Amino acid sequence: xxxxxxxxxxxxxxxxxxxxxxxxxxxxxxxxxxxxxxxxxxxxxxxxxxxxxxxxxxxxxxxxxxxxxxxxxxxxxxxxxxxxxxxxxxxxxxxxxxxxxxxxxxxxxxxxxxxxxxxxxxxxxxxxxxxxxxxxxxxxxxxxxxxxxxxxxxxxxxxxxxxxxxxxxxxxxxxxxxxxxxxxxxxxxxxxxxxxxxxxxxxxxxxxxxxxxxxxxxxxxxxxxxxxxxxxxxxxxxxxxxxxxxxxxxxxxxxxxxxxxxxxxxxxxxxxxxxxxxxxxxxxxxxx
Numbered sequence: 658x659x660x661x662x663x664x665x666x667x668x669x670x671x672x673x674x675x676x677x678x679x680x681x682x683x684x685x686x687x688x689x690x691x692x693x694x695x696x697x698x699x700x701x702x703x704x705x706x707x708x709x710x711x712x713x714x715x716x717x718x719x720x721x722x723x724x725x726x727x728x729x730x731x732x733x734x735x736x737x738x739x740x741x742x743x744x745x746x747x748x749x750x751x752x753x754x755x756x757x758x759x760x761x762x763x764x765x766x767x768x769x770x771x772x773x774x775x776x777x778x779x780x781x782x783x784x785x786x787x788x789x790x791x792x793x794x795x796x797x798x799x800x801x802x803x804x805x806x807x808x809x810x811x812x813x814x815x816x817x818x819x820x821x822x823x824x825x826x827x828x829x830x831x832x833x834x835x836x837x838x839x840x841x842x843x844x845x846x847x848x849x850x851x852x853x854x855x856x857x858x859x860x861x862x863x864x865x866x867x868x869x870x871x872x873x874x875x876x877x878x879x880x881x882x883x884x885x886x887x888x889x890x891x892x893x894x895x896x897x898x899x900x901x902x903x904x905x906x907x908x909x910x911x912x913x914x915x916x917x918x919x920x921x922x923x924x925x926x927x928x929x930x931x932x933x934x935x936x937x938x939x940x941x942x943x944x945x
Contacts, residue, residue: 663720663723663734664716664720666738667716667719667720667723667738667741668716670738670739670741670742671712671715671716671741671742671747672712673742674742674744675708675712676694678690678691678694711747711751712747715741715747715750715751718754719737719741722737737750777928777929777935778928778929778931778932778935779928780924780925780927780928781831781845781847781924781927781928781931782830782831782924782927783924784829784831784919784920784923784924786920788827788829788919789915789916789919789920790915791827792827792834792911792914792915792919793911793912793915793916795911797824797825797826797827797836798826798827798828799824799826800822800823800824800826800828801826801828801833802828803828803832803833803844803846804822804823804826804828804833805822806846807833807844807846807849808822810849812852812853813849813894816894818893818894823835825837831845831846831847831924831927832844832845832846832847832848832896835893835895838904839900839901839902839903839904839906840898840899840900840901841898841899841914842890842893842895842897842898843890843895843896843897843898843899843923844890844895844896845860845896845923845927845931847927847931848860848896848927848930848931849894851931853890853894853895853896856896856930856931857889857890857891857896858889859929859930859931859937860889860890860896860897860926860927860930861887861888861889861897862929862930862937863925863926863927863929863930863937864887864897864922864926866926866929866937866938867922867925867926868880868881868922881913882907882909882910882913883902884901884902884903884906884907884910885899885900885901885902885910885913885914886899886900886902887899887900888900896927896930897926899914899918
């Protein structure tokens with residue numbers, strides 16, 4: 658634990674060359690003195706503010722390292738105090754911090770990829786045969802409790818996604834799908850409860866991975882119907898949007914979306930997208 662003396666020494670080392678108000682000033686005089694000092698600082702008030710923020714950040718870093726890092730060694734602590742007492746030394750120290758953070762981030766990514774190679778995230782949910790068939794038959798449920806929960810969220814209301822609840826809705830235990838004449842917007846409850854914005858790109862990456870993984874011949878017809886395209890759900894504030902390039906829908910497209918996308922792909926996609934520690938490959942297969 659850093660002592661009070663350690664804290665005082667770090668503060669003195671870091672702020673030794675910044676001007677200080679004379680003693681004996683009233684509160685108003687001190688404020689006026691500080692305002693003038695900020696204006697006269699090289700670069701003006703903004704530069705003064707940034708300099709203070711930077712030095713306070715160094716205070717936090719040095720004291721943390723003094724508590725549980727390499728600065729527990731007294732000699733290393735003394736050397737660091739001397740280093741951060743000069744502009745050149747502070748720059749060197751901050752450059753070291755930035756490089757250390759980059760190295761830490763890179764290590765974290767490597768560890769995540771190593772974990773993934775051993776075990777992919779499990780599917781987040783499965784879609785029952787009955788639910789798949791209901792979708793293929795076009796048997797909409799209409800607005801239900803999950804849609805009501807989604808529409809009541811402040812972020813959804815602020816964006817104004819749906820002024821009125823949509824009519825063509827299929828609700829499931831994991832979320833719901835809103836159908837338009839040539840599109841399906843997929844809403845996964847866990848994604849919106851965790852904040853939809855962070856999952857647009859992750860669900861799209863998960864789609865590309867699943868497309869590459871679906872074995873040929875698992876369903877009649879092409880792997881992904883030529884009439885189908887997929888977009889991130891930004892416009893509809895959803896997890897993903899499937900779009901038919903042809904309307905009315907070509908034969909077999911609804912069945913493919915139901916049996917392959919819902920029945921085989923979506924649960925595994927959600928498993929990868931919603932596992933925040935899962936690091937997608939650097940190059941995800943594209944093309945759809």
